[in-house]
Amino acid sequence: MAMEIRQPSNSKDAKHYDTDRLREEFLIEEIFVPGEIRRIYSHIDRIITMGYTPTDKPLELGEGLNTMTNLGTDFFLERRELGVINIGGKGAITADGKKYVLNPRDGLYVGMGAKEVVFESDDKNAPAKFYTLSAPAHTTYPTVHIDITKARKVPCGDVEHANKRVINQYIHPEVMKSCQLTMGLTQLEEGSVWNTMPCHTHERRMEVYLYLDIPENQVVFHLMGEPTELRTIVMRNEQAVISPSWSIHSGVGTHAYSFIWGMVGENQTFDDMDHCDMNAIK
Numbered sequence: 001m002a003m004e005i006r007q008p009s010n011s012k013d014a015k016h017y018d019t020d021r022l023r024e025e026f027l028i029e030e031i032f033v034p035g036e037i038r039r040i041y042s043h044i045d046r047i048i049t050m051g052y053t054p055t056d057k058p059l060e061l062g063e064g065l066n067t068m069t070n071l072g073t074d075f076f077l078e079r080r081e082l083g084v085i086n087i088g089g090k091g092a093i094t095a096d097g098k099k100y101v102l103n104p105r106d107g108l109y110v111g112m113g114a115k116e117v118v119f120e121s122d123d124k125n126a127p128a129k130f131y132t133l134s135a136p137a138h139t140t141y142p143t144v145h146i147d148i149t150k151a152r153k154v155p156c157g158d159v160e161h162a163n164k165r166v167i168n169q170y171i172h173p174e175v176m177k178s179c180q181l182t183m184g185l186t187q188l189e190e191g192s193v194w195n196t197m198p199c200h201t202h203e204r205r206m207e208v209y210l211y212l213d214i215p216e217n218q219v220v221f222h223l224m225g226e227p228t229e230l231r232t233i234v235m236r237n238e239q240a241v242i243s244p245s246w247s248i249h250s251g252v253g254t255h256a257y258s259f260i261w262g263m264v265g266e267n268q269t270f271d272d273m274d275h276c277d278m279n280a281i282k
């Protein structure tokens, strides 16, 4: 399938979902398949979550996709912008003829209007894994290469609460311009297992999390749902989860881990959050 479509769920319905239905609606289990592309289009703010894993040949952004049928446009980024973070081996992205090398954990923002975007790996046996988010856009901002050293770093949490971590803001108004997409990578310190706790929701934006650096046989219990109707999705390495605006998005792991967050919606105000009352969550 060139692109899977996910419809939105009403919170009144979602609280009745069983495990299988929760996973069917919100979990993205397989994103990185060697030599292949995976795309999941969510009706929630029309974010597209994708994985490009080139091996012995480059992969093109719109490869195998009829953009007129799926997006109503002549090419993928005609009315869209793109955020990418490489979580695999060294690779490169060429956007309209300009090549950007992406080392592991490097990011790239590609502005609206770029016609040809091509993903390639340096070593087919250690392929790049380009985690890619796309959001509707209204104007063109410059394409920007972001390495983790350029990201805006926000240390938070502490050892006492087992949530000591650094939020690396890659695509963020204080780093570079984008239309609506914000994106970054949060790294938990060794011995910490909680992310985004105390938890929050934000009715103004939806969010997608990709969990990574989870060792074999370890898991993250992703917490979602309205603050008084919490549910768990068991997640494994390099799996993602779609978080509607009404849902918290927190997690606790059996080992430290990292995750990439991406948001689209009303604003780009990272701290615009509705913090939950820890005495009221259920």
Ligand SMILES: O=C(O)C(=O)C[C@H](O)C(=O)CO
Residues within 6 Å of the ligand: 165, 167, 186, 195, 196, 197, 202, 207, 249, 261, 270, 273
């Ligand atoms: O570690 C955290 O806390 C986060 O990374 C929070 C997410 O970025 C988020 O939920 C922003 O709304």
Ligand SMILES: [Zn+2]
Residues within 6 Å of the ligand: 200, 201, 202, 207, 249
């Ligand atoms: Zn959030």
